[in-house]
Amino acid sequence: MPNPTAAMIVIGDEILSGRTRDSNMHHLAGQLTSVGIDLKEVRVVGDEHGTIIAAVQELARVYDSVFTSGGIGPTHDDITADCIAAAFGRDIDVRDDARALLAAHYEKSGSDLNAARLRMARIPEGAILIENPVSVAPGFQLENVYVMAGVPAVFEAMVASVLPTLTGGAPLISSTLRIERGEGDIAGPLGQVAKDHPLLAIGSYPFQKDGKYGAHVVIRGNDQSEIDVAVQKLQAAFP
């Protein structure tokens, strides 16, 4: 059976302007791979209603699950929750359980639960809250879409909250071979091994370091013994 599939939407003008370097994509990719969910596509979009809604609708239809990062804070440019609600035709309003979480948190810290902070308790109708052990304001799941914060520490904590609830597939196994030959020398034998093992995904990632050319060849699949056979063939070809 093929693994479940996933897509990610990274939301935020600051990524597209080059101001901020996204790290959430790399984190989620590794986490999903570890539980046997295939991340098939990532889109980075700006803080624009139409673009976010279209991406959510398209990807939620095509993939088993969709993960978003960014745009659920208290400021005017945080529009993700509204876009998710709109994408599924749901109402959105302050929800009592989310408000209670925030009220307790801000009372303890002596801050005011003002109108801006209350925006973080606005949850689309029918959504399930995602726990945020870092800064309390929750993410949420609506249908097959998981909506999480953009701040990396919070995003990673929310992913940790969500991951045990996901149904994974066979975790991908991989072996990596470092071959200190130009990729052009590796390509012929490598292509033959790839053709002989159509169930394996074989990738070649060139490097150039201290004047040496080479490639890391990564062999991925679900069957350790078949991976071992492919590795042995390559080791024989490049002793």
Added chain:
Amino acid sequence: MPNPTAAMIVIGDEILSGRTRDSNMHHLAGQLTSVGIDLKEVRVVGDEHGTIIAAVQELARVYDSVFTSGGIGPTHDDITADCIAAAFGRDIDVRDDARALLAAHYEKSGSDLNAARLRMARIPEGAILIENPVSVAPGFQLENVYVMAGVPAVFEAMVASVLPTLTGGAPLISSTLRIERGEGDIAGPLGQVAKDHPLLAIGSYPFQKDGKYGAHVVIRGNDQSEIDVAVQKLQAAFP
């Protein structure tokens, strides 16, 4: 006049599996912003013909230019050039000028210009070569799509080759204010300033460091004096 728009397609299973952390998106974002081209969307896709072709066709239709990274090396998993040709219905074959570049390079380095390396001289009909001062094998431009290598050093060199040929817009000017208050305290006054200055793009990027909460507020626009007015309002609100 609005700035020209752009999209990027990052191609490679290794990014989606979490094996490799992409850095080309962040580089391109900064470079395009510096010449007044608005990067509006980035897609990360795997090494699959159908997905790559669909993304190229859709984004090339919607945005003024599209930049791709990855998949133009000599190995069997490098399928980008073929996908670009297919996306525009063009033939693709080894081209004499690209072959000559590679032949000269490999003769100097004492390597064989074998069948695998010759794949890197396969260029879609009607494309313009993009210079690669790092490892010679060229990228290319077909219609409004710029096809570049995935290895960061090569990608960055190709971007440097291409950038002077692009028509930019008014470079975005930005000012950043560091405000050491919780984002929930900042949000009210900030939203008002954003409403008063609809031509400015105002973003709030929260941080939490050494127990301090705060946000970097970034004000972007084309008019320095308007940006200055907005900064002054925020400084007055958060002395």
